[in-house]
Amino acid sequence: MASGEQLSAIKDAKVLMVGAGGIGCELLKTLALSGFQDIHIIDMDTIEVSNLNRQFLFRQSHVGQSKAKVAREAVLRFRPQISITPYHANVKDPDFNVDFFKQFNVILNGLDNLDARRHVNRLCLAAGVPLVESGTTGFLGQVTVHIKGQTECYECQPKPAPKTYPVCTITSTPSKFVHCIVWAKDLLFAKLFGDKNQDNDLNVRSNDTASSSDNSEDVFERKKDEDMEQYANRIYNHVFGHNIESALSNEETWKNRNKPRPIYVKDVLTDEPLQQLNGNLETDNNNFSTLSAMSYLGLKNPQDIWSLKENSRVFFAALKLFFSKRHKEIGNLSFDKDDHMAVEFVTAAANIRAASFGIPLHSLFEAKGIAGNIVHAVATTNAIIAGLIVIEAIKVLQNDAKNCRMTYCLEHPARKMLLMPVEPFEPNKSCYVCSETPLLLEVNTKRAKLRDVVEKVVTSKLGMNLPLISHGLNLLYEVGDDLEEDMVANYEANLEKVLSELPYAITGGTVITVEDLQQELVCSINIKHREEFDEEKEPDGMVLHGWTQAPAVEKKDAAATNGASTSTTSNSVPNNLEDDDDLTILESGVETISSGKKRKLSDVSNPEEKRAKKVPEQIDDDIVMLDDISKENENSR
Amino acid sequence: MNGEELTEQETALYDRQIRVWGVDAQRRLSKSHIFVSGLKGTAVEFCKNIVLAGVGSLTLNDDNPVTAEALAANFLIPFDENMGGGGSLAELCCDSLKDFNPMVHVSVEKGDLSSFGVDFFEKFDVVVINCCLLAAKKSVNEKCRKLSKRVAFYSVDCRDSCGEIFVDLQKYCYAKKKIDETVECQLQYPSFEEAIAIPWRSLPKRMSKLYFAMRVVERFEEVEKRKPGETSIADMANVLKLRNELCLAHSLNESQIPDTLLERLVVSTKEFPPVSAVLGGILGQEVIKAISGKGDPLKNFFFFDAVDGKGVIEDISTSTP
Numbered sequence: 039m040a041s042g043e044q045l046s047a048i049k050d051a052k053v054l055m056v057g058a059g060g061i062g063c064e065l066l067k068t069l070a071l072s073g074f075q076d077i078h079i080i081d082m083d084t085i086e087v088s089n090l091n092r093q094f095l096f097r098q099s100h101v102g103q104s105k106a107k108v109a110r111e112a113v114l115r116f117r118p119q120i121s122i123t124p125y126h127a128n129v130k131d132p133d134f135n136v137d138f139f140k141q142f143n144v145i146l147n148g149l150d151n152l153d154a155r156r157h158v159n160r161l162c163l164a165a166g167v168p169l170v171e172s173g174t175t176g177f178l179g180q181v182t183v184h185i186k187g188q189t190e191c192y193e194c195q196p197k198p199a200p201k202t203y204p205v206c207t208i209t210s211t212p213s214k215f216v217h218c219i220v221w222a223k224d225l226l227f228a229k230l231f232g233d234k235n236q237d238n239d240l241n242v243r244s245n246d247t248a249s250s251s252d253n254s255e256d257v258f259e260r261k262k263d264e265d266m267e268q269y270a271n272r273i274y275n276h277v278f279g280h281n282i283e284s285a286l287s288n289e290e291t292w293k294n295r296n297k298p299r300p301i302y303v304k305d306v307l308t309d310e311p312l313q314q315l316n317g318n319l320e321t322d323n324n325n326f327s328t329l330s331a332m333s334y335l336g337l338k339n340p341q342d343i344w345s346l347k348e349n350s351r352v353f354f355a356a357l358k359l360f361f362s363k364r365h366k367e368i369g370n371l372s373f374d375k376d377d378h379m380a381v382e383f384v385t386a387a388a389n390i391r392a393a394s395f396g397i398p399l400h401s402l403f404e405a406k407g408i409a410g411n412i413v414h415a416v417a418t419t420n421a422i423i424a425g426l427i428v429i430e431a432i433k434v435l436q437n438d439a440k441n442c443r444m445t446y447c448l449e450h451p452a453r454k455m456l457l458m459p460v461e462p463f464e465p466n467k468s469c470y471v472c473s474e475t476p477l478l479l480e481v482n483t484k485r486a487k488l489r490d491v492v493e494k495v496v497t498s499k500l501g502m503n504l505p506l507i508s509h510g511l512n513l514l515y516e517v518g519d520d521l522e523e524d525m526v527a528n529y530e531a532n533l534e535k536v537l538s539e540l541p542y543a544i545t546g547g548t549v550i551t552v553e554d555l556q557q558e559l560v561c562s563i564n565i566k567h568r569e570e571f572d573e574e575k576e577p578d579g580m581v582l583h584g585w586t587q588a589p590a591v592e593k594k595d596a597a598a599t600n601g602a603s604t605s606t607t608s609n610s611v612p613n614n615l616e617d618d619d620d621l622t623i624l625e626s627g628v629e630t631i632s633s634g635k636k637r638k639l640s641d642v643s644n645p646e647e648k649r650a651k652k653v654p655e656q657i658d659d660d661i662v663m664l665d666d667i668s669k670e671n672e673n674s675r
Numbered sequence: 676m677n678g679e680e681l682t683e684q685e686t687a688l689y690d691r692q693i694r695v696w697g698v699d700a701q702r703r704l705s706k707s708h709i710f711v712s713g714l715k716g717t718a719v720e721f722c723k724n725i726v727l728a729g730v731g732s733l734t735l736n737d738d739n740p741v742t743a744e745a746l747a748a749n750f751l752i753p754f755d756e757n758m759g760g761g762g763s764l765a766e767l768c769c770d771s772l773k774d775f776n777p778m779v780h781v782s783v784e785k786g787d788l789s790s791f792g793v794d795f796f797e798k799f800d801v802v803v804i805n806c807c808l809l810a811a812k813k814s815v816n817e818k819c820r821k822l823s824k825r826v827a828f829y830s831v832d833c834r835d836s837c838g839e840i841f842v843d844l845q846k847y848c849y850a851k852k853k854i855d856e857t858v859e860c861q862l863q864y865p866s867f868e869e870a871i872a873i874p875w876r877s878l879p880k881r882m883s884k885l886y887f888a889m890r891v892v893e894r895f896e897e898v899e900k901r902k903p904g905e906t907s908i909a910d911m912a913n914v915l916k917l918r919n920e921l922c923l924a925h926s927l928n929e930s931q932i933p934d935t936l937l938e939r940l941v942v943s944t945k946e947f948p949p950v951s952a953v954l955g956g957i958l959g960q961e962v963i964k965a966i967s968g969k970g971d972p973l974k975n976f977f978f979f980d981a982v983d984g985k986g987v988i989e990d991i992s993t994s995t996p
């Protein structure tokens with residue numbers, strides 16, 4: 039058991055846990071058993087059925103309730119004498135400011151997304167509170183300690199680049215199943231059931247843009263005199279038949295590619311009257327949660343791979359169910375992996391498209407994993423990682439930073455080790471977050487608006503929540519609740535102005551300051567004017583240097599670039615491991631498929647796995663390998 | 676798909692883990708029967724993990740009454756159920772575990788572990804014993820080995836912030852995944868008795884010191900007829916004496932079993948909860964591997980010490996390593 043010294047450090051400690059999910063449940067339990075007396079816990083999520091296989095503090099009857107609150111009650115049942123303070127809130131809420139963080143001796147992260155991790159990292163740096171960071175996926179996991187000035191911060195190492203696909207891969211030349219999923223989810227589903235006013239590149243760009251653009255806007259609108267049957271047929275024939283035909287007309291595209299095959303309803307569903315289905319649909323009850331195209335069709339096993347015909351039947355059934363039973367939601371729906379019918383529809387549509395392009399079809403189970411970007415999770419890894427977090431937290435509380443370790447939990451042993459501790463890395467001297475290194479932004483100052491810089495750089499890349507932008511002493515832009523109305527109007531007007539035409543003009547050579555008052559993070563950005571940007575390779579129309587994403591990745595072809603697979607991040611396991619929760623999955627990969635619009639999806643294949651397998655190859659000698667790791671790490675900087 | 680399919684309820688509940696180990700593994704898990712004797716903190720962690728994973732049944736054995744100490748290490752027993760409740764540890768843990776996953780059949784088997792004959796163990800696929808004496812480890816392991824079907828045997832111990840897991844899968848075949856192919860692999864495990872009988876000098880160099888230290892303490896408890904964990908600082912002199920004798924007999928340098936390490940094991944015999952969590956997690960993972968036939972199983976000892984943070988696998992078997 040713990041020594042007396044340890045025990046008093048534990049008893050006197052006030053700790054903040056961020057996240058009450060897979061790792062969080064295990065962590066809260068282990069903290070309580072270890073003797074911690076004052077634990078605060080933040081989590082914005084509510085409990086879902088798919089959490090119950092590992093988030094053991096929750097029961098079926100808790101579904102829909104606050105994770106933080108239910109976790110507290112569950113732990114108090116066996117440890118009623120300790121104090122647990124739950125917050126059912128987003129850690130990015132302004133209430134959780136630097137002063138809030140300062141009251142704690144250590145912060146323990148059990149988070150599931152990059153965005154929140156970066157936010158907490160900055161608050162910990164600003165508050166001067168040590169952070170124990172963690173993540174798991176499948177049998178892999180890792181725990182890292184970040185202490186300001188002594189170790190690297192969470193953002194010292196490059197983060198894997200968001201996965202991006204060029205628009206044309208998705209709309210015209212898919213070669214992998216994931217491309218079909220993105221198309222089905224972000225284009226077709228969004229077009230049919232989501233906000234009609236959003237830009238959408240669903241229709242294939244063909245040479246005769248003039249002739250097709252007139253019709254295309256109307257295609258997805260159901261005509262007044264059109265019955266469901268006709269409408270569904272028309273949609274099917276349009277997206278799987280006509281669109282493919284018009285893509286084929288562009289011969290240049292198919293010179294070095296296999297030509298896709300247009301698929302029409304009559305080719306697939308020849309022998310069955312679809313009306314049958316209508317009858318079924320009308321008579322059934324309206325219970326929203328049990329609506330399922332699969333069950334109408336007698337398809338039971340989500341692991342089965344459906345034929346083209348079955349996929350087509352699911353497509354029709356789901357489409358009709360949406361229009362007949364969930365009509366009110368149409369126009370407002372966005373894809374949600376917990377919406378069974380949405381998953382059915384996307385699976386079917388992606389498979390039909392895959393069939394068209396000669397790509398292997400997938401089961402609903404697999405498609406759901408890809409579409410929902412579901413992170414694999416098991417209870418045992420979370421339990422191990424939570425144990426390791428507490429071990430590190432106790433060292434931090436005893437001011438024993440020199441014995442803190444970064445620990446990897448591996449699937450296959452490396453040098454006989456399943457749990458492999460390594461020394462924490464030094465702070466990266468050119469980290470824009472924990473050192474004050476300026477960034478460089480290449481931008482066309484005569485064309486880009488301030489809004490572009492705010493959206494593409496300040497919020498998305500720098501992860502700022504409440505940004506403030508100034509030029510010298512002059513404020514250009516600010517976000518906050520307590521602003522005067524005229525200031526707000528002023529800032530709004532600035533957003534729409536081109537950089538060089540702002541009241542305090544931003545041109546080549548200008549240095550602007552960007553800060554986040556909540557995160558207490560200040561960055562200087564040197565502006566460099568540049569006329570032209572490559573639309574495919576530099577879709578933002580500007581390039582940020584010195585930001586944590588490895589520049590090498592940015593320069594690569596945007597086609598399916600995945601920063602995680604580049605050698606520079608071979609040691610960055612901490613950055614891309616995720617806890618398993620759901621809402622946040624959206625955050626883990628941001629993908630751009632049409633200009634200025636963010637889309638979400640990330641790779642389901644697991645970069646860590648490659649890494650973990652790589653480690654044992656270097657087994658020969660104990661010390662050598664540790665050296666290798668740190669060298670590799672330095673090289674990557 | 677052959678065999679029974681998972682129910683819709685199972686698919687929904689186990690969605691995330693099926694994505695890790697697949698439907699076949701999940702089906703095998705749901706048909707497996709596990710026996711656990713000795714419900715200290717580490718075993719409780721293990722039970723939680725495999726009940727969540729969705730094994731078919733879990734049988735608990737621990738007739739000890741609930742004491743303040745047992746309660747302190749146990750998150751399964753609600754506080755107000757306090758010592759006076761009259762239930763045994765197994766009974767109280769059983770109630771909580773049932774609640775974790777209604778699809779797992781959790782039950783209690785009363786009686787002393789040593790009273791169970793060979794036939795008793797036939798009902799199970801996996802037998803786990805926690806915090807047992809040397810004699811019990813040997814005898815339960817042997818009983819499992821006498822059966823015609825393979826019953827996987829595991830023992831787990833946690834003292835202070837150190838832990839040991841022993842695994843005996845007897846003759847174990849599994850499909851090992853290589854980059855592009857799957858190869859049939861066969862492993863031959865020694866029994867606990869066979870493993871610890873291997874002369875220390877013939878063990879690989881750089882063996883985890885914890886292995887030797889655990890053998891000294893285990894031997895000490897046996898010689899002195901103590902219950903597991905019934906040692907104190909007053910025993911240190913005799914423990915060190917025994918260490919020296921064993922080192923001499925095995926031609927091992929005494930520095931391989933440092934006084935400080937022995938002292939930790941002898942003096943603070945309580946489990947350190949974070950270490951229990953780590954051991955219970957590793958053990959859970961290993962049992963899942965053994966049942967599902969997926970993944971390289973651990974052969975045959977695992978050691979964890981929170982002081983250096985290493986979780987090390989040692990292969991201590993008669994066959995050449």
Ligand SMILES: [Zn+2]
Binds near residue numbers: 190191192194471
């Ligand atoms: Zn940094």
